[in-house]
Amino acid sequence: MGIISDIVNKVKILLKDLRRHLGILIIICLIWILLLIGFFFLKVYVGPLQPDTNFVLFLTGLGIPMSIINLLTGMVQLFIAAIYVLMWLYLWHRLIRMYFWRTVMKYNPPTNEKSDEKE
């Protein structure tokens, strides 16, 4: 009986902790889903991006080699991917900040009586 009540108590503590952090857990799940969507978006829409055939003919006509055109195409793809990653990081940053300050203001804010020395 002692072991069972011990397990029940631990499960209760776990559920209480999960409820306490529901906000953070929702944010973590959201950023995880956005990461998966991001990979899919990059593969399906950004990966196959190629310059228009007429534009390639125009550039090769100017004497620009195909290797440079391929490099430029790769750089454009990388730029789009970088913008997505930055947007993802910014959203993550804002969500966490918003969650923290709203929660602190809602629950009794502690007074800054003494700062600790570690960290």
Add this chain to the structure above:
Amino acid sequence: MDVTWVIPLVLIILAFSSLIMRIILPRLIQYLKGKGKIGIDVHKLDKPEVAEMGGVGVLIVVCISATIPLILFDNFIVKIQMVVFISVIGLAGLIGLVDDLYRLGSKMKPLLIAGASFPLLLANYFYFNQIFNVDPKFPLIGDAFQITILYWLLVPVAITMAANAVNMIDVVNGSMSGPCMVIFGTLLICSLTKPTLDQHAITGAFLSAIMLGTITVFYLYNRYPAKVFAGDTGALTIGAGLALVGIMGRLEIVTVIVAIPLIINAFQLLASVRGFIEGRKLKSRPSIVQSDGTLAASTDIKAPLTLMRIVMAKGPLKEHEITRQFIILTLVCSILAIITHVMVEYINVVTPP
């Protein structure tokens, strides 16, 4: 020794690293105390003295344990991967040791850690991309997305970020070793459940087992009330180990997902203070020790937004409760990481060209 011996060898490594750590760590604690290498546990009211630089034990045990697959497993590339692992971990640990003893600058340390990745890059260059795969596997799309050149540049960045992220989360008793235990446990499961046990999966399993066995025993001494602190030596060794499991085990995305609590902490801290800064130079602290011994989140707008501060947003917590919250968050991320692993290995919605 062939693939059928991988699981028994993983169990041997787990048992060996735990046993060696159990033998070494208590003696190391006594030695460090004797040499005066002690720190004050500032989150307790009675400010007890605790042995510092216990991470030296982690470094020694990890290096010794890595010699088991090096001797017993008959695969040349896996042997080279173990040598690379010992080299990179050794360099990262040494940087941590120097930082513990003499204090490196906040900008110098990341640069030196990035330099620790040199043996890994060199070995991959000489062994024609067999040490790590430059085209990582992504969820749902497999390895159809290639970032060959970028990957070489990302390797030093990943090792630096992982080492610093682990170092930054080491704020209260067990707050680093507890979540890291969950992380390496998840990486071990993911390595062993790959559809084919190729050399990357085998290396991932061996390295995860080495780290898991060592950190589990370290956690028993580092949890509340701590008998030993890891110091920068331990944090940088474990952080570099985390990055190496991800890179050489071909578990990059899974590692990122399972380490989300560490990334939240590091990213929010860096964004708050706008760059690398030494913890002791922070003007405003993220937490406050209250008169009843609990810790509360600072409401100072200038204080860095760390994970510890975030979990205390709903009210003050005891030190061991903070560590429990960190472990619970890591466990949730571990579930997400295992789902991601299934998506990476078993579900491919986009046919590769």
